[in-house]
Amino acid sequence: MNQITEILDALESGDQQAATDLLPLVYDELRRLAAAKLHRQRHDHTLQATALVHEAWMRLVGDVEGNAQKWNSRGHFFGAAAEAMRRILIDHARASSADKRGGGRHAIQLESWNHPAASEPEKLLMLDEALGRLExxxxxxxxxxKLRFFAGLTIREAAAALDLSTASCERYWAYARAWLKAELED
Incomplete structure (x- = not known):
């Protein structure tokens, strides 16, 4: 874990090799988080966990020279990864809702007809708007x-990333879920 922080510091200072050194250390965890994110999406989602990790990785460290990222901890890095994954999923949902992709029309497959797991990109966009209001x-x-829903972190992991007690994190989570539920029902 200390090695990750050292590499993040080197990456911040512009060391090109640091990104290469960091990827093997965090790839498995990022892949697990991406798989958890996509597991909550509709079953026919065209984005795969590997593609989500790679796209998030490019957003995080792809342009080290031009936009030096600053992460002060492992938790901060994974928070940034969660945000990158969230933005990628939102962008993907917007693109799939675009008029050139059929607008509001959806292909219906018989095995998913009226299936509760067949979520719609519009719901993800509504969640993103409500999340902006909560922010x-x-x-x-x-x-x-973002950490719980988009990165798939547990309460304990999210509490550590936000530097909160587990009890506070549980209270905040209960509040945020209730607040978002009320917002989305309006």
Missing amino acids: EQDAVKAELV
């Missing part, structure tokens, strides 16, 4: 939702 009111609770 305006309470950035910590919004970050917690």
Whole structure:
């Protein structure tokens, strides 16, 4: 874990080799997080966990020279990874809802007809808008939702990333879920 922090510091200072050294150390965990994210998406999602990790990786360290990222901890790095994955999924949902991709029309497959797991990109977009409103009111609770929902972190992992106690994190999670549920029902 200390090795990751050292590599993140080197990456921040512009060391090109640091990105190469970092990937093997965090790839498996990023892949696990991406798989957890995509498991919650509709079953016919065209984005695969590997592609999500690679796209997030490029957003995180792809342009080290031009945009030096600053991560002060392992938790901060994985928080940034969660945010990158969230943005990729939102962009993907927007693209799949675009008029040139059929707009509001969806292909219906008989095995998924009326199936509760066949979620729609519109729901993800509504969640993103509600999450933006929550972020305006309470950035910590919004970050917690991103870490739990989009990165798949446990309460304990999210509490460590946000530097909160587990009990506080559980209270914040309960509040954020209730707040988002009320927002999405309106």
